[in-house]
Amino acid sequence: MTWTAQQLPQDHPPVKSGRIGVLVVNLGTPEAPETGPVRRYLGEFLSDRRVIEIPSLVWQPILRGIILNTRPKKSAAAYREVWTDKGSPLAAITADQAAGLQARLGEDVMVERAMRYGEPAIPAQLEKLMDAGCDRILLAPLYPQYCAATTATVVDKAADWLREKRWQASLRTLPPYHDDSAYIEALATDLGRQLDALDFRPEVLLLSFHGMPQRTLDLGDPYHCHCRKTARLLEAKMARPDIRMITTFQSRFGPAKWLEPATDSTLMAEGEKGTKRLAIAAPGFSADCLETLEELAIQGKEQFEEAGGEEFATLSCLNTSDAGMAMLETMIRRELGGWI
Numbered sequence: 515m516t517w518t519a520q521q522l523p524q525d526h527p528p529v530k531s532g533r534i535g536v537l538v539v540n541l542g543t544p545e546a547p548e549t550g551p552v553r554r555y556l557g558e559f560l561s562d563r564r565v566i567e568i569p570s571l572v573w574q575p576i577l578r579g580i581i582l583n584t585r586p587k588k589s590a591a592a593y594r595e596v597w598t599d600k601g602s603p604l605a606a607i608t609a610d611q612a613a614g615l616q617a618r619l620g621e622d623v624m625v626e627r628a629m630r631y632g633e634p635a636i637p638a639q640l641e642k643l644m645d646a647g648c649d650r651i652l653l654a655p656l657y658p659q660y661c662a663a664t665t666a667t668v669v670d671k672a673a674d675w676l677r678e679k680r681w682q683a684s685l686r687t688l689p690p691y692h693d694d695s696a697y698i699e700a701l702a703t704d705l706g707r708q709l710d711a712l713d714f715r716p717e718v719l720l721l722s723f724h725g726m727p728q729r730t731l732d733l734g735d736p737y738h739c740h741c742r743k744t745a746r747l748l749e750a751k752m753a754r755p756d757i758r759m760i761t762t763f764q765s766r767f768g769p770a771k772w773l774e775p776a777t778d779s780t781l782m783a784e785g786e787k788g789t790k791r792l793a794i795a796a797p798g799f800s801a802d803c804l805e806t807l808e809e810l811a812i813q814g815k816e817q818f819e820e821a822g823g824e825e826f827a828t829l830s831c832l833n834t835s836d837a838g839m840a841m842l843e844t845m846i847r848r849e850l851g852g853w854i
């Protein structure tokens with residue numbers, strides 16, 4: 515039956531105002547660089563079946579019995595190396611990106627941020643947007659390369675929230691942007707600017723993407739192809755024939771075979787074969803985080819220098835750079851087409 519306004523039940527929710535919401539989402543990070551908060555964060559992250567594709571009956575005893583008793587202490591020490599006055603770099607930068615987008619998109623659009631693991635959680639932030647009258651929401655996972663372990667799990671989480679709703683908001687998702695000209699141009703501009711500001715001329719620019727188990731490529735996940743395409747387009751756009759560009763995959767986790775070549779062994783091999791000056795960039799991360807500030811900038815530098823390298827620089831992610839924010843605005847405005 516159709517209800518008229520007079521017939522609506524007393525407890526009917528207020529009629530919405532038709533606003534548009536944007537939810538930018540990144541991975542998540544611990545609340546503090548201490549063992550307990552890191553254990554909670556890793557417990558949620560590594561229990562996600564999109565991340566660890568091993569049956570729970572097998573995986574949970576390994577996770578609870580071994581990994582969560584050993585890794586949090588070591589990871590917390592690594593987080594302490596990069597922690598800032600504003601907290602975890604990933605959290606602080608994501609918050610600044612959301613605020614910057616809000617300023618660029620104006621009052622017609624309400625921008626919030628969320629993390630897939632930890633706080634602010636995706637369901638709570640979607641609820642906040644809806645409570646503020648947003649009945650159309652763009653979900654924007656800030657992962658340029660599609661991966662089931664990152665992009666898909668964000669969409670799953672939003673879908674779980676929608677499933678519980680009688681009156682759903684309309685949801686759109688920002689597609690992966692690994693080959694989007696706005697992204698390639700932003701990277702080329704920003705990395706070019708950073709290379710020119712270095713006090714040495716690198717022989718090699720290493721493009722390090724987060725790794726994934728080789729099995730996910732065999733099963734059809736496009737992540738590896740997306741990373742390779744980004745690297746190819748970026749190399750062409752940067753047009754620096756004097757710099758040799760190499761694509762690698764970092765952060766191997768567990769004993770299975772991961773995508774190759776690995777960042778750490780490539781850094782060592784380059785040092786050993788006589789490369790003296792090397793810069794490293796991480797185009798797959800939209801914000802600097804543990805993986806860039808500790809694994810690349812601290813550990814990577816040590817690995818390269820111990821193998822004979824002399825000059826090493828880690829270039830920043832797009833973060834809140836002009837090029838990066840303009841790129842996000844362009845892609846989000848395009849996706850909101852028809853809504854604004």
Ligand SMILES: C=CC1=C(C)c2cc3[nH]c(cc4nc(cc5[nH]c(cc1n2)c(C)c5CCC(=O)O)C(CCC(=O)O)=C4C)c(C)c3C=C
Nearest residue numbers: 541542543544565589604661663664724767798803804805
């Ligand atoms: C950019 C895309 C990412 C993919 C793909 C990805 C896959 C993936 N990661 C792990 C395990 C860990 N990753 C960790 C940190 C971490 N990972 C990403 C991004 C991707 N991960 C980011 C942005 C971060 C940094 C978070 C921060 O707080 O700064 C960690 C935690 C740190 C540690 O203990 O080493 C783990 C563990 C797996 C298993 C995986 C795919 C299967």
Ligand SMILES: [Fe+2]
Nearest residue numbers: 724725765805
């Ligand atoms: Fe990761």
Ligand SMILES: [Fe+2]
Nearest residue numbers: 765804805809
């Ligand atoms: Fe790592």
